[in-house]
Structures are given as structure tokens and as C-alpha cells.
Amino acid sequence: MTGTVVTLTEPHPVRGASEGLPSAVAEAPAYTARAPRPVNTEPVAVRVALTAVALAFLGLFIGLPLVVVFVEAFKHGLGAYLDALVDPDALAAIRLTLLVALISVSANLVFGLVASWAIAKFDFAGKTFLITLIDLPFSVSPVVAGLVYVLLFGAQGLFGSWLQDWDIKIIFALPGIVLATIFVTFPFVARELIPLMQEQGTAEEEAAVSLGASGLSTFFRVTLPNVKWALLYGVLLCNARAMGEFGAVSVVSGHIRGLTNTMPLHIEILYNEYQFVASFAVASLLALLALVTLIAKTILEHRLAEEER
């Protein structure tokens, strides 16, 4: 944008070029003697100041904490760091987190695809309502989300006695943690796909069907390949949130060590017990996940731009 500055008097005014052209300066109207003032950029000082403020803010609130996590984790050396990670409770927490993320991301992948396919490619009553519903988890506090599941499936909850009769454990067990995580992370995939699918329209699907493709074949040969990068992007964000989710999971998990503690919950427990090195060691794994996500996200955004062409 900044390269396309054009003034009306000269074809290509160059800063300071007027010294080299004395005759032109003499004949030209007074205002061309000044350096052209581009309309779409600010003076250097303002630009530097704004950039500095933004960088300082980011450094203070995001960069510094990230550094602190790693500094604290390695405070007593690599040995203490690794010891904290191979602790059975820590390993159990890592395993549980991976399992929960795997299940909830897969569920949301399928749900997100189906929902956005329906919303983008078909017209039906209640479409706006469905879109609003998909956004709901963004506007509800995760703690409330967790609480809802306790009220539904807890011992005193709506289905509590029925579940007890059949000896099904949801709250304070894996299913509850998975449910809460699915709830919190379910907009990510759908939100990423709906705008792209809407923009791509239905012409390619119509073409596929007119060439004799079945509905399923159309989906797998045309619709899905057209959104694969957006889908991956949504899955990435969904996964990052699923692994990092604290509030909702905290309510339904029951904090049973080695059994229902996910990584974020385990970190909190260790911290509250003043085991700072161990706590930050596990936290560093989540921080690492964030960094990997960030890099993958940048690469995907590049691919995504190509998909949208």
C-alpha cells in the first residue's frame, strides 16, 4: 500500500529529488518543492513510537511470562526438570491430556465439518439459530459449562440416580472431562470452515453432481479437499485449547491425582504445594505446545490464503 503514492503534478516524485532538478524547481508551483507527503503513512517518529509501544506491551505481557516459565523450570538444572516430568502423577496427567484432546478434537472435527457443511451449502429453517448456538461456548464462562455437566450428570444431578443405577461414571471421570472439553472447544473448527465454505459456494458441488458423483463422493472429492487447510487450522486451534482448558475441566474432574488430573490441573496442584520447579516444568510443555501451534498456524495461514483464491 505504501508503495503506490501518486501526486498529481509529477509522474514519480522522489524524496529529495528536487535538488537534482533546479530548472524544474524554478518552474514548478511552490507546493511541489516540498517532499511529497504520502496520505497513507505517518511521520517516522509516530511510526517508531507506535511500534515500540506495541512491542513493549507484547514483550511485557506475553514474551516475559513465557521466558519466566522456562527459567523457573530449569532453575535447578536439567535433572530436576526431567525428574518432574517422569513423576508418575505428571505422566498420568500428560497421558490424560493427550487422550482427552484426541477424543474431543476428533469429535469436534466431525461435528464442525458436518455443521459447517450444512450451514454453508444448504438453506434450512433455524440456520441462524444453529450459528448462534455454535458460538455459545465463546460467550459462556467455562466454569459455567463445567457446572452444567455436574448438574446434569452429577450424583445429585438430573440423570444422577439413573447413571448410578447403571454404574456409569461421567462426573469425576474421563467422560465428564471429555464432555466439558468438547463443549468449550466446539466452535473452533466450525467457525473456521463456515466463512470459507460460504465464500466457495455450491457451484463446484453442483458440477460434481451433474458429472454423476454421489453425495458422499462429492464431499470427499470436492468439498473436503477445498477446505483442507482451513480444517487443519481449526483442528490446530481446537487442539491447543483442548489441551490447555482449565476452568470447565476443573469443575468436572474432581482432581484425583494420577486419575482425573489433566496437565493444567496438575500444574495448579504442584504450584499450590510450592513445588515450583515441577510445576513450571509441566507448564513448559504447555508453553512449548503454544509455540509449536504458533509456528504451525503461521504456515497454515499461508496455505489458507492460497485456498481462498
Next chain:
Amino acid sequence: MSIDVVGVTKRFKSFTALDNVSLEIRSGELVALLGPSGSGKTTLLRIIAGLDWPDAGAVRFDGEDALDRSVRERNVGFVFQHYALFRHMSVFENVAFGLRVRRGADKLPEAAIRAKVNELLSLVQIDWLAERYPAQLSGGQRQRVALARALAISPRVLLLDEPFGALDAKVRKELRRWLRHLHEELPVTSVLVTHDQEEALELADRVVVMGRGKIEQVGTPADVYDDPATAFVHDFIGETIAFPGLARSGSLYLGDRALGLDAQGLGDGPARILARPHDVEIADPAASPFAGRVLAVRTFGPNRRADVEIANDGGPLVIEAAVPRDQSLDVGTKVGLKPHRYKVFAA
């Protein structure tokens, strides 16, 4: 294959896109559906294809009911307005798509698919682009890929939705000739939707002029140009000069003055007298049905036009008349306008 459209009606909420439309398309002919946007031509095409369903009426292919078959089963080649090429597939795979999705007994071996696709690509003269992706092609090349893809399934009907709409004028002309040529080589029953009359008149065996969900006229290109059935067709196709008038017992009047023109059987009432610009002679004011003062004269390319202000009941009316290039005309002079051929319609 012949196509019969019988009494088809289609509504979108309160908007009637097609209003009891009937049309017969003969086997092997190339028919153009011509009309302004909103005339229902694309809706009719989509109903023939099976991409939309009518609220009432019937569509028959060779006398067989087509409406109980889905678009998948109708075996129609559809060329979309913006081509709708599969963006993540190469040109080759785009054309091969219709062959690859076949199941069961219809499934072709890979070698047969390759042979057929290569044959089609050379037919549409883009065999050298086989490995490219749609984003790397020009508009005209995409158009050819879309056509090859539609032809790959050996369709019984070829349906084209504004096939040249997104191309620049020169490429459009070239492709138009080429398509006409292709149709002579490969006489598939074809229906083309266009809003470009030149395209319709040049390409089609017969032209179907549509306006506001109804068929206004069906005829050869010469028919619809020289003998328009309605005022709408006259206005829409070619250039039109419209004179006001009043029909009274078989004669035409302007105010109380007899124009000396035939009412062509129009009943009493206000009339529009329509003529092609080249059929209206600039003549002696005293001996012409219409007369007025020249306001301006413009020349562009081979054409010269004069704005002539004629008197009318509801205030003066400016008419744009054609002036022969060898005739000089000064602004301010009084001239007569004398239509040699004209059509009279109720206003």
C-alpha cells in the same frame, strides 16, 4: 435427444421466476435462451438440468419424464457461468472427474480414461495445459476445460449458463465461432443461456426470448430480429426507435393529427410505434408522420445519431434517429421522421 418443457412454474418465495413456461427443443439443435437478468432463463436451464425443481409442470427427455430423475441420473453436461472448475485438481483430473466417479459396470479402466481425456483435451485444443491448475489458466482456457469436462460424460444434452459472460470481447467472439463449429462436429442437443443478443443471434439455430418469467417469442435469429412478436422483444433485440401514437379505428394518430400509418390491427387506445433506426428515414417535415427540431448530432464509428425533439401530448419527446453518414444535418433545423417498416403495439 429432444427436450419438452410443459407448463413449468417456479417461485422463489414471492418472486415468480418462471410462469407457466412451455418449450420444445428438437434433437440436435442449439437453442439460446435470451433475456435480461431476472427473466428466468437460468432458472429454466437449471430445471432442465435437474439442479432446481419446478413447482408445477413437466420436463421430458425424448418423451420420458425427467423430473423423477436426479441431476446425477440425467446425463446432462452443464457448463457453469463461472466454470466451477475443481480448484484443487489439474486440468486433466477436472476432465477425468466424470469418468472417475462412475461405479460398477460403467467404470472405465485407467487407460480408457486417459485416452478419452486426452482426446477431449485435443478436441478443445488445450492438450498442452493438462497438468496446469485452474488458477493458472486464462478465462478462455478455463471455459474450454469446463466444456471438455462436461463433454467427458458423453452427455445427451449440453447446457451452457452464460458460457462467455466472464470473457473479454475478443476472446468471446473467437470462442463463439469455435463453439458453433464444435456443435456442427458434435451435434449434441444444446441449450445456451445468455443476455448477449449478438451471441444468441450468431450461435443459435433458434432463439427463445424471455422476459419476466415468460417466453416472449421463439424463432430463428432472423425471425426475432425482423419480426418481433411483442414490444418487449422489439425493445430487447437490436436498436429500437419508439414513437408515440393513438390507435383509432385502424389508423394511428398523434393528438388529433392522422399519422398516415397503419395500426396493424391494434384496437383503439394508446400505441407504441416501434422501428429499427435504419428503417426510419430523415425526410421532409411536411411529408412525414413525425417532425421536430434537431437538438444534437453525434458521430461514433460508422454511426451517426441525431436527437430530434417531437411534439407529444404529454410534453415534447426526444427521439434518437439514425442519420446516414453522407447526409449533413445542422442543429436547430426542423426535420421529418418517416418509418418505412414498423411494428405497432399497445402502449
